[in-house]
Amino acid sequence: MIKVDNLSYSFPQKNLYNNISFTLEDGQHCAFIGTNGSGKSTLIDIIMDPEKYMYDGSLEIDPNCRIGYVRQFQELDKTKEITVFEYLAEDFLKLQNEITAICTEMETSSDIDILLEKYQQALDAFEAINGDDFENIIDKKLNLIELIKYKYLNISELSGGEFKLIQVIKAMLTSPDLLIMDEPDVFLDFTNLNALKNLINSHKGTTLVVTHNRYLLNHCFNKIIHLENMELQEFDGGYIEYNFSLLQTKIELQELAAADTEEIERTEILIDKLRELATENAEQFRGKTLRARVKIKERLEERRIKAPFVEIKEPNIIFVTANEVEEKTVLKVNDYNVAFDEVLLENINFEIKSTDKVAIVGSNGTGKTTLFQRIIKNDDPSIEIDKDIKIGYLSQLQGQTLNYSNTIFEEFFDIGFKTRDDIKEYLEGYNFDEELLNQKIGTLSGGEKNLLQLAKISETGADLLLLDEPTSHLDTYSQIALEKAIKRYKGAILMVSHDYYTIANCMDYVLLIKDKKIRKININHFKDIIYANHFDKHYLKNEEKKKALETKIELALRDNDFLLAQSLSEELEPIIKLLQN
CATH class of the missing domain: 1.10.287 (Helix Hairpins)
Structure with a gap:
C-alpha cells in the first residue's frame, strides 16, 4: 500500500532522515514510534502531501488507495451549530444531495448524456463508501464507543476527548484503505482511551498511528516502525515483543x-x-x-558495533525544591465551586502537604484543568497557597509557559542563563543538540515543547509542581525519565493526568472527580478501578515485574556482566508472554 525507499529529508537546522525505507502492507496495524523531534509528524505530512516537500528517494502509494486522516491538532469550531450526526454524515449527505440535484436537473435538461455520466460517478462514489447504509454504520461506531446518546447533541457541547473520538469515527466511516492518525490519544481519559483502542482494533483496513501511549502500543498493533537517529527499522510483531x-x-x-x-x-x-x-x-x-x-x-x-536503536538517551530530568522542605500544608482548597452553563464542581475540599504526590483524575470535561487554572491565578478565596513556597507549572496549553516566537536560546537566556555554552550544556541533558538552539519554539513538536517546559521547571526550582497532563506528547523514554524525576523529587506535586502508568508508579494517592464531587482514594483502590475497566488484575503487576527486570539488566550491562544480563533476560521472557496474552 505504501513503499518508502531510501528517503532523505532535512530542515535548515536539522537532518531528519537518512535513506530510510519501509513498506506498509494491506491490513497491517502499524505503530509509528520514535523519540520527540525525530520527524514522525513530518513524515506523515510527506505521505499526505508529497508534492509539498523536496526530498531524496522515492515514495510510492497505491493510486487507488483512499486515505483517512486524523490530525494531531484540530480545533473544535464552537461557533458552528452542527450535531454529531450531521458532522459524521457530512460526506454522505454531500454525495446524497449531489445525486438528488443531478436527478432534478435531468428532468428538464436536454443534455442527458453528460448528466448520466455525472450521476454514475456520484453513485459509484456513494456506493464505495457504503452510502446506502451510512446511518446504520454511524450508529454502530457510536455504540462501540458508548457515545450513541450524543448522536443529536451539538458538536460544540462535546469535551475535547469526545470530539477526538468523533474525529476518528469520521475518518473511518468512508472505509479508507489506509487510516493515518497522529497522536489521537492525547488528553483522552481512561474511558475514551479504551474506546479508541476498540475503534483501532475494529478497523479492517491498514492503520498507521503515531503514538507514545503504552496502553495502545501494547494492545493495538502487529507492526512497529521505529524512527531514531535519522534511521528507521521495521518489526513485524507487537510492541511488547519488539x-x-x-x-x-x-x-x-x-x-x-x-x-x-x-x-x-x-x-x-x-x-x-x-x-x-x-x-x-x-x-x-x-x-x-x-x-x-x-x-x-x-x-x-x-567494524565497531553501531546500534542506534539500543542507545536511546533518556532526558536527564531533575526537579529541585526552591526552599528547604518542611512539613506543612502548601495548598488548601475549601468549598470550591465552578460553573459555566451548568455546575462542574461543587463544594470541593482537599489539601496538599509539602511532600505529597497527588493525581487529580476524572473524565474529560469534569473541570480538572479549570481548577488548575484557578490555582495558578491564585485569585479565588476558596484556594489558599502557602505564601513562602514557589510554584512550578507545566501547562497542557504549552503557549502559556513558552514564548513561541522565541528561539530555544532566547527562552533560556530570559530565565537567567548567562552564556550560550551554559544553555547548550544544560539542554544536552534534555536531548536538544546545539543546532536546535536557534530554532523557534513554535516550530517544535508537542513532545519537545513539553520537554522544554520540564527543563525550565527543573532549572528554576519549585516547592509545589502543578503538572497538567505532563506525559502528553512525550515519547516513552521521556515518560520513564519523568517518572524517575517525580519519584526523586522532595517537594509536593499536584498532577492532572490520564496516564495510569505514571499515576500507579509515582503518586501517593488520587483525588477522583465524579458527579461534581472530589474524593481521596489510595493507589490500590485506583488500580482496582483501572483493572475493572481496562485489563485483568495481573496486568500492572506484570508490567512492574517487567520494568524491574529490565532495570536489573541495564545495571548488569553497565558492569559488562553479560552472563547475568542473559540470565535475567531468560527470566523476563515468560513475563513478556503473559503480557502478550
Whole structure:
C-alpha cells in the first residue's frame, strides 16, 4: 500500500532522515514510534502531501488507495451549530444531495448524456463508501464507543476527548484503505482511551498511528516502525515483543562491543611497544609489523558495533525544591465551586502537604484543568497557597509557559542563563543538540515543547509542581525519565493526568472527580478501578515485574556482566508472554 525507499529529508537546522525505507502492507496495524523531534509528524505530512516537500528517494502509494486522516491538532469550531450526526454524515449527505440535484436537473435538461455520466460517478462514489447504509454504520461506531446518546447533541457541547473520538469515527466511516492518525490519544481519559483502542482494533483496513501511549502500543498493533537517529527499522510483531527483541539485541551487541573494545585496547598496547622498538632499532620487519598492527586497529574501529536503536538517551530530568522542605500544608482548597452553563464542581475540599504526590483524575470535561487554572491565578478565596513556597507549572496549553516566537536560546537566556555554552550544556541533558538552539519554539513538536517546559521547571526550582497532563506528547523514554524525576523529587506535586502508568508508579494517592464531587482514594483502590475497566488484575503487576527486570539488566550491562544480563533476560521472557496474552 505504501513503499518508502531510501528517503532523505532535512530542515535548515536539522537532518531528519537518512535513506530510510519501509513498506506498509494491506491490513497491517502499524505503530509509528520514535523519540520527540525525530520527524514522525513530518513524515506523515510527506505521505499526505508529497508534492509539498523536496526530498531524496522515492515514495510510492497505491493510486487507488483512499486515505483517512486524523490530525494531531484540530480545533473544535464552537461557533458552528452542527450535531454529531450531521458532522459524521457530512460526506454522505454531500454525495446524497449531489445525486438528488443531478436527478432534478435531468428532468428538464436536454443534455442527458453528460448528466448520466455525472450521476454514475456520484453513485459509484456513494456506493464505495457504503452510502446506502451510512446511518446504520454511524450508529454502530457510536455504540462501540458508548457515545450513541450524543448522536443529536451539538458538536460544540462535546469535551475535547469526545470530539477526538468523533474525529476518528469520521475518518473511518468512508472505509479508507489506509487510516493515518497522529497522536489521537492525547488528553483522552481512561474511558475514551479504551474506546479508541476498540475503534483501532475494529478497523479492517491498514492503520498507521503515531503514538507514545503504552496502553495502545501494547494492545493495538502487529507492526512497529521505529524512527531514531535519522534511521528507521521495521518489526513485524507487537510492541511488547519488539521491546524485548531490542533488549536481547542490546545484550548481544554490547557483549560484542565490549570484546571489540578489549581487542582494540590490546592492539593499542602492542602498537605502542612496536613504536618504541622501531625507534630504538629501525629494523625493516618491525616497521612492517607496526604498519600491519595499525591497519588491524583501523579495521577493528571501523567494524565497531553501531546500534542506534539500543542507545536511546533518556532526558536527564531533575526537579529541585526552591526552599528547604518542611512539613506543612502548601495548598488548601475549601468549598470550591465552578460553573459555566451548568455546575462542574461543587463544594470541593482537599489539601496538599509539602511532600505529597497527588493525581487529580476524572473524565474529560469534569473541570480538572479549570481548577488548575484557578490555582495558578491564585485569585479565588476558596484556594489558599502557602505564601513562602514557589510554584512550578507545566501547562497542557504549552503557549502559556513558552514564548513561541522565541528561539530555544532566547527562552533560556530570559530565565537567567548567562552564556550560550551554559544553555547548550544544560539542554544536552534534555536531548536538544546545539543546532536546535536557534530554532523557534513554535516550530517544535508537542513532545519537545513539553520537554522544554520540564527543563525550565527543573532549572528554576519549585516547592509545589502543578503538572497538567505532563506525559502528553512525550515519547516513552521521556515518560520513564519523568517518572524517575517525580519519584526523586522532595517537594509536593499536584498532577492532572490520564496516564495510569505514571499515576500507579509515582503518586501517593488520587483525588477522583465524579458527579461534581472530589474524593481521596489510595493507589490500590485506583488500580482496582483501572483493572475493572481496562485489563485483568495481573496486568500492572506484570508490567512492574517487567520494568524491574529490565532495570536489573541495564545495571548488569553497565558492569559488562553479560552472563547475568542473559540470565535475567531468560527470566523476563515468560513475563513478556503473559503480557502478550
